[in-house]
Amino acid sequence: MTQLLTSLHDEQGQLTTDMADEAWIARFDQLADRGYVIIPDFLPSDEVTALYRYTQSLEENDWSLAGVGREHNHTVNTRVRSDHIRWLQPAIAAEAVYLNTMDELRVRLNRRLFMGLFDYECHLARYQAGAFYQKHLDAFKGRSNRVLTTVFYLNPEWSADDGGELVIYGSRGQVLETILPQQNTLVVFLSEVFVHEVKTAHRERFSITGWFRHNTSNAARIDPQT
Secondary structure (H helix, E strand, C coil): CCCCEEEEECCCCCEEEEECHHHHHHHHHHHHHHCEEEECCCCCHHHHHHHHHHHHHCCHHHCEECCECCHHHCECCCCCECCEEEECCCCCHHHHHHHHHHHHHHHHHHHHHCCCCCEEEEEEEEECCCCCEEEECCCCCCCCCEEEEEEEECCCCCCHHHECCEEEECCCCCEEEEECCCCCCEEEEECCCCCEEECCECCCEEEEEEEEECCCCECCECCCCC
């Protein structure tokens, strides 16, 4: 498949990406029709390779054990999930490249589907051998500002024997998709609709999980991250 993004460099030499509207129209329609979409070859190969190498270069103290829930309901429960995460920050050049790409996608989604997406938050996820994430929803109706979940895979040469699949379930509990975490694949789905899980990984697995959000700030409270 032709890559959906083309690489550019800005005046400072920082790698950026530019999306061609025509390449995304069918993908937008698929997301609108069924609530999720799987996009192979999301980034130029050199960009995804750079992200993977950057992730591998991180030190142990750059990662935190992932928790469940948000704000005052946030807890760590390794019986539910056992991955480690690192929130991406725009001040770090290697992380800003991906954040800029996803902000451009946010603009395109709003233009095509009128979704009113306000911002995007995401983290690197590291699943060591034996790590998993049990069935869950990323958002509950009326209780979260998360609208769309995105998962982007970084590992090259991932096989079925390596595990770590993302399973997306339908409203009756039926399996809709079992997605092997192959490098440069982006999965996007409605956060309030689809129960999903990450099967046990049998070797170290890296991905970027994120959420496009609505703005629920008010005069007394700033919209939280995480």
